[in-house]
Amino acid sequence: MRGTILVLGSTLLVLGLPAPAQEKDPHAEHAKAEAPSSAAAGAPAAPAAPRDEKLPPAEEQAKEALNKSPRHGELVDVKLAGGTPLKTWIVYPERKDKAGVVIVIHEIFGLSDWIRGVADQLAKEGFIAVAPDLLSGKGPNGGGTESAASRDDVVKLVRELKPDETTARLNAVREWAIKLPAANGKSGTVGYCWGGSASFAYAAAQPGLNAAVVYYGTAPDDAALAAIKASVLGNYGGDDARVTSTVAPTEAAMKKAGKSYEPHVYEGAGHGFLRQQSGKDGANLKATQQAWPRTIAFFKENLK
Secondary structure, three states: OOOEEEEEOOOOOOOOOOOOOOOOOOOHHHHHHHOOHHHHOOOOOOOOOOOOOOOOOOHHHHHHHHHHOOOEEEEEEEOOOOOOOEEEEEEEOOOOOOEEEEEEEOOOOOOOHHHHHHHHHHHHOOOEEEEEOOOOOOOHHHOOHHHOOOHHHHHHHHHOOOHHHHHHHHHHHHHHHHOOOOEEEEEEEEEEOHHHHHHHHHHHHOOOOOEEEEEOOOOOOHHHHOOOOOEEEEEEEOOOHHHHOOHHHHHHHHHHOOOOEEEEEEOOOOOOOOOOOOOHHHHHHHHHHHHHHHHHHHHHHHOO
């Protein structure tokens, strides 16, 4: 089923959707802490730092990276059973053969330029990257992330998403994407923060998934872990105890269930290190430099 193209090219409107809500509200303080302080104070935005093009852009680099991208990205409608179409950003790789699909699950901050930048980087690495706005139809006047008045409003909307609803939306995107003529039928997910937890939960909910990458998100309960068939890779910040303290118990539960789980904790890095690459006195960038190549290698192995 082909989507209806709404916007073409790599220069799109800035979206700001949220992500699935598996946990009660572990991201509330995180959301407040990461809201752009300079904007709130009325100060001019800091200039973007030089970018390593082998890595996804940091948040402040994302818009420029999208504007310069040679890859074909577009916003499409993915049909939902009896519901509002799911706005989905898709970026195609430049390759002659068919490619695996990676579903990019946004943070609690929704479908932003940064998430679209991550998708573009995945396409650069040879994958069909699709980033759904899981808030489609949930915002004012039936809008999505872009319709919310503020980042706090996006966070509130994301927290209202129910796990079953999130799974249904991810299923719709996956089913549509793996049937694209350029797709090879394999699929994976990668998620960040709230989206990291959603990526792990989706691996338990969708037996057809081939791979799941979790960035600083928690696992579902042990009973759900038993249903996972996909290989799971976890990337966590060492200075993110709320999440990282759950890694050892999750590793033990996955091992007991006979599942494939490869967790990595990056010393000194904080929550959200892939987006905030300039933070933590270099530790976030170092974590990104290790976690991203590991993510790409993992997908290349599992989605070929």
